[in-house]
Amino acid sequence: MFGYLIKRFIQMIFVLWIVSVLVFVMMSFTGDPTYMMVPLDATDEQIEQARRILGLDQSHLVQYWRFLGNLLQGDFGRSFVFRQPALQLIMERLPATLEIVVLAMIMALTLAIPLGVYAGAYPQRAGSRALMAGSLVGISLPGFWLGMVLIFIFAVKLQIFPSSGRGPTTVIWGIRTSLTSWEGFKHLILPAITLSVGTLAILMRIIRAEMMEVLRQDYVKFARAKGAANRVVLFKHGLKNALIPLITVFGLMLGDLIAFATLTETIFAWPGIGKLLVDSIYSGDRTVIVVYLMFVAFLFVMVNFLVDVAYALIDPRIKVA
């Protein structure tokens, strides 16, 4: 197990290094950032001087080397627009994103598990067929468009929920959250629903497929033969085993949620890291884009690492060495 951990850890570092190279190469395609930093009426000499100070007159290799060195020292650069360290910007906005991502994940799981178990246990029933058709619709619709429809119905027409922004927040243990007040929670509902629909649809289909697979196994037949109650067979023998493969898709799902949060946050003007990324793309704030990508890459790599370890611990059939 220890050797496996070391091996996976080295792989993680390798992946992050590749990502840093790719991000650097792509960003050097986007043009000279000097023009972002100097006043519009700067003379050619001043621009040239700024370029020298920024080190942009040196070769790409030297620039990359310095970029990597700065990253390793925890210096991620400053935002051109906000005049703040980019990492600090991201850290300030991360709780807002995690709030909708986690809530969306919880909503998706609490619905997907019972629905998926039902559809997997009774695949021929009309209800199961309707669920499958519904989940296909959920996969097929653009999530951001669903968000707009929800805004129109619940914010513009019925005026039950607010259409945008984060609402009142309080600071608990240094983390800003909107979960403490009903008003804050109301702001959270529509973005979280929007974000959860795609995940709900995919999860339900996966759980259904796994349930159908598991219920064919001999130990399920045996449990039925010995007279175990239907509920026990479905949830204890069936679901418990069907959930194990679900762990492997957890990392992918979290990744998708964070990716789609950029769209959801843009629609609902939710001040998270996704909206920060989109705003930075509009304003050409390279530093923030780079730090966002490196941060998200780090997050995904960590999650995938933890998922692999958890999987190895839970399923004793998987030998790690």
Added chain:
Amino acid sequence: MAADTREPSVFQRFMVSELAHNWRRSASAIAGTVIIISFIVLVTAGPYLTAQNPYDVRQLDIMEAFKPPVWLEGGTAQYLLGTDQQGRDVWASIVYGSRISLFIGLVAMLGSVLIGATLGLIAGYYGGKLDAIIMRIADIQLSFPSVLIALFLMSAFGTGVDKVLIALISVGWVVYARTVRGATLREKSREYVQAARVSGLPNSKIIFKHVLPNVLTPLIVIATIQVGTFILIEASLSFLGVGVPITQPSLGLLIKNGFDVLFSGLWWISVFPGLFIMLIVFGINLLGDFLRDELNPRLK
């Protein structure tokens, strides 16, 4: 009666196949096919189905702006689904927008298949260092969501149909490379490949004439569903303003245009394009699901 001695055509052979037989019995497969064919008719016959060319400024009348759909008060039969800020017929915009969305989805899929399958064949057939490099890149890429990679690429490239295609192909090739590599590894050890090798055929000929036809089937399902996925990703990119340019609006860009006026209650400008995206992707997924069940030998 004289026996028909002609060879049955590909179409005839298809019509009597098990696949066609099951297709006729599957309501969802038929529904999916009908939706897809309707869309293909819609985008090819497009200009003949709309009274207005929404991108010919001379045909637009600003006085006709913000007309609601025909069944609402103030709607006219001239604009079935209403008009937008500039008096553009929403239905006509959708027909023209579907063209761009579907074109991008299809071309990006074909590009991904071409590049991914080629790399997968090379990696699987030759193995070694090249294989290791290609598959490592694929692994790394798969641990990131496609939308995020595409969004990042577009932020570096700037808007444009060609750039959207490049971004989509950059994220789309991986799945083919992996699938084809696996299948190639399996086929490589089969007797017919050994025989071709022993008889001295050049590697390129073995790869494309013997191995390729035998690894194609699993790609059909992936390719079908990928067109839908690409349409959705393209819509997301365009909605964020980093996809297609304003002169070539896809369905996603139409939604973005409607978003700005949604809060004034003008819902039809953005809701209908979204419904059309949902419909076409739904049709594609219906057919894709059917094909997966049919072509996956494990489930039979």
